[in-house]
Amino acid sequence: MIEVKELYKKFGKNEVLKGIDLSINRGGIFSVLGPNGSGKTTLIKCILGMVLQDSGQISINGKPLKNNFKYRQEIDYLPQIANFPGNLKVSELIAMIKDLRDSKATKDEELIALFKLQPFLNKKLANLSGGTKQKVNLVLTFMFDSPLLILDEPTNGLDPISHLRLKNLINSEREKGKTILITSHILSFVEEISDEIVFLLEGKIYFKGSISELKKKTEQPDFEHAIASILSSSYV
Amino acid sequence: MFKILKYSFYDLVRSRWSYVYFLFYLLLGAVLLFLNNDLSKAVITLMNVIIILVPLIGTIFGVMYYYNSREFTELLLAQPVKRSSIFLGQYFGVATSLSMSLVIGLGIPFIFYGIFNSNAIWDFSLLLVTGAFLTFIFTALAFVIALSNENRIKGFGYAILLWLFMAVIYDGIFLMSLLYFEEYPLDKFSLLATMLNPIDLSRVMILLKLDISALLGYTGAVFQKFFGTNFGLILSSGILILWVLVPTFFIWRIAKRKDF
Numbered sequence: 033m034i035e036v037k038e039l040y041k042k043f044g045k046n047e048v049l050k051g052i053d054l055s056i057n058r059g060g061i062f063s064v065l066g067p068n069g070s071g072k073t074t075l076i077k078c079i080l081g082m083v084l085q086d087s088g089q090i091s092i093n094g095k096p097l098k099n100n101f102k103y104r105q106e107i108d109y110l111p112q113i114a115n116f117p118g119n120l121k122v123s124e125l126i127a128m129i130k131d132l133r134d135s136k137a138t139k140d141e142e143l144i145a146l147f148k149l150q151p152f153l154n155k156k157l158a159n160l161s162g163g164t165k166q167k168v169n170l171v172l173t174f175m176f177d178s179p180l181l182i183l184d185e186p187t188n189g190l191d192p193i194s195h196l197r198l199k200n201l202i203n204s205e206r207e208k209g210k211t212i213l214i215t216s217h218i219l220s221f222v223e224e225i226s227d228e229i230v231f232l233l234e235g236k237i238y239f240k241g242s243i244s245e246l247k248k249k250t251e252q253p254d255f256e257h258a259i260a261s262i263l264s265s266s267y268v
Numbered sequence: 269m270f271k272i273l274k275y276s277f278y279d280l281v282r283s284r285w286s287y288v289y290f291l292f293y294l295l296l297g298a299v300l301l302f303l304n305n306d307l308s309k310a311v312i313t314l315m316n317v318i319i320i321l322v323p324l325i326g327t328i329f330g331v332m333y334y335y336n337s338r339e340f341t342e343l344l345l346a347q348p349v350k351r352s353s354i355f356l357g358q359y360f361g362v363a364t365s366l367s368m369s370l371v372i373g374l375g376i377p378f379i380f381y382g383i384f385n386s387n388a389i390w391d392f393s394l395l396l397v398t399g400a401f402l403t404f405i406f407t408a409l410a411f412v413i414a415l416s417n418e419n420r421i422k423g424f425g426y427a428i429l430l431w432l433f434m435a436v437i438y439d440g441i442f443l444m445s446l447l448y449f450e451e452y453p454l455d456k457f458s459l460l461a462t463m464l465n466p467i468d469l470s471r472v473m474i475l476l477k478l479d480i481s482a483l484l485g486y487t488g489a490v491f492q493k494f495f496g497t498n499f500g501l502i503l504s505s506g507i508l509i510l511w512v513l514v515p516t517f518f519i520w521r522i523a524k525r526k527d528f
Contacts, residue, residue: 081345082345082346101351102403103348104346105348111342114339119283120279124278128275131271132347
């Protein structure tokens with residue numbers, strides 16, 4: 033699915049990614065973790081083609097990304113901050129994204145019902161609260177049936193019920209055999225849903241494997257301590 | 269690109285600022301006609317307003333729109349849409365909606381006053397066309413500035429400076445150099461200097477069309493000889509088009525290489 037080879041990226045003098053090699057060949061939930069500034073978002077944005085790499089190659093389903101935009105048809109992306117043109121209504125925004133992707137087979141009505149968004153459909157986006165915007169954002173992401181899902185901090189601003197619904201939604205997508213890439217700072221959430229962890233540290237992949245392998249490697253009894261031990265050993 | 273253009277345009281057409289801008293021109297046109305009671309004079313006064321105001325609004329709106337829609341742009345970038353079509357679509361959306369506010373806002377009062385039955389129709393059309401050109405030029409320049417500056421404050425600063433330079437400082441330098449070099453023949457220089465600034469170029473084009481070039485003295489005669497011909501008109505229109513195309517090319521090029 034995703035092949036990343038020797039990926040380098042720097043912003044000015046700040047080297048963010050220093051040779052990332054990553055290959056994800058199967059379905060499942062992969063969590064990208066790492067301290068602030070470790071390059072999580074940059075890596076995801078490189079995969080999406082929003083950040084252009086200095087060197088290295090990325091290919092999705094065997095097709096290289098360079099000068100190619102059609103591959104994004106296969107990706108559903110949930111951005112971190114949801115902010116939409118304020119003068120459009122929710123229903124118009126959904127129609128617009130459908131129109132842009134030329135996709136018909138969508139399940140937007142199901143999702144609107146799931147997140148109880150019906151009363152907001154005719155409201156302007158400028159008048160919605162942060163959590164409601166995030167729900168709209170989730171509808172926009174999950175309404176297509178792409179084989180690859182990329183979620184950047186999906187739990188931001190959600191109330192506990194919606195959080196639970198989101199978790200069920202992610203699990204049901206996994207059962208369909210999709211590949212799901214998640215970044216999150218909420219470790220309990222990550223521990224609960226991830227099949228594999230990709231831990232980034234200072235622009236390199238420090239660890240890739242399951243949570244139990246991580247615990248074994250760091251000799252810690254639980255996930256939080258395992259992460260903490262990586263961080264404290266790297267900060268010394 | 270046309271899908272993005274359509275949605276940017278819808279979004280803007282419904283925003284309060286478009287209406288304020290539209291109503292402003294509606295009111296301005298109506299008041300000027302009421303006070304002047306003469307179409308040609310109203311056109312001259314309007315020209316003076318448009319030539320300064322249109323670039324200012326174009327720059328500010330362009331920069332503001334770009335910075336405000338940044339997160340949305342990121343959402344679009346993740347869709348299977350070409351980069352260049354996102355930014356060109358947004359740019360044409362902003363420029364078209366601003367031009368429409370101008371053309372419709374001024375058009376309505378003049379139509380009611382009976383512009384179609386008067387000789388001033390061509391002067392008035394030229395005024396609207398140059399106004400639309402100035403909108404497209406300065407919105408494009410604003411997009412170039414906004415795309416190359418991450419920092420909003422800097423972006424706004426440069427945009428205002430650009431407007432100030434083109435609308436005020438350029439003329440100042442131009443006049444000073446005319447005074448300083450008054451012993452030399454300056455007709456070619458002043459023609460060239462006028463051509464290089466879209467605001468000056470639009471002003472001269474309208475003034476000459478209005479046949480009041482006598483007010484400009486000797487230079488006016490030189491200008492009339494040049495701009496008054498078909499060649500001059502085609503050349504100056506060509507330069508206005510270039511002023512749109514060159515920044516649009518830069519929008520395309522910067523957008524292609526930028527990280528988001």
